Amino acid sequence: AEASLRQSQKMEAVGQLTGGIAHDFNNMLTGIIGSIDMMRRRIADERYDGLQRYLDTALGSAERAAALTHRLLAFARRQPLDAQPLDVAAVLGAAAQLVTHALPETVTLRPDIARDLPPVLADGNQLENAVLNLAVNARDAMPDGGSLVISAMTAQGGDIPAGAAHGDFVLIKVADTGEGMPPDMLDKVFEPFFTTKPLGQGTGLGLSMVYGFAEQSGGSVRIHSAPGAGTSICLYLPTSPTAVDAKVDTAVQTARGAG
């Protein structure tokens, strides 16, 4: 449990730091964006055609930076969990709808939700967010296309923690056929700000949010990934308060997640 404690303290410190910086940064960006916009209006004249283009570029960059600070703020202010019995199929169905719009034609989405899933105890908005984050990561890992499967089933056998019973956890899996990750990278992916994406595209907060959500819900996350073979991320969410209790011991094992 020590490793996961350190991870959550780190998350908290990072959250505070991020919130402070993002807030100040956002104020500065508001000034920058406002000024550029004023300039653009003033020089709305053909003679300044070249200038307009520079201003458009500057505005585009400033707006992307503002979008990033908004995401950072949302991360820092992570709302307290509102855990309710949730219909997983409904949440995943809504998430799949949103995901469809974000996928290129070369990526096929296949939902595979078991019937008669027990409700899980979790925050529905955060679950939806987690699944969206995972799906966007999957898309980004498949630049040449591939398949994305979002599935849900009752966790079975070796997948359930010692002491838990069948039906105590629901397994939600987001699997892609993308580039996969080498083992040394798997050790870092849950760390806040770890990203391999270009500046402005990745925050490195997606998987740490997913991790935080799972842990706070009394569940866990596991990643299976290999270069060239794709990645699957398994989220285990409890169906009852007793399942949450059963989970405690396995936090370290599942938190490392490189299984």
Ligand code: ADP
């Ligand atoms: P971000 O997506 O902003 O980079 P994340 O925390 O979600 O932040 O992911 C961290 C890194 O983990 C990504 O930059 C990427 O290198 C790697 N990663 C995450 N999901 C996948 C995936 N499905 N396939 C391959 N690599 C992934």
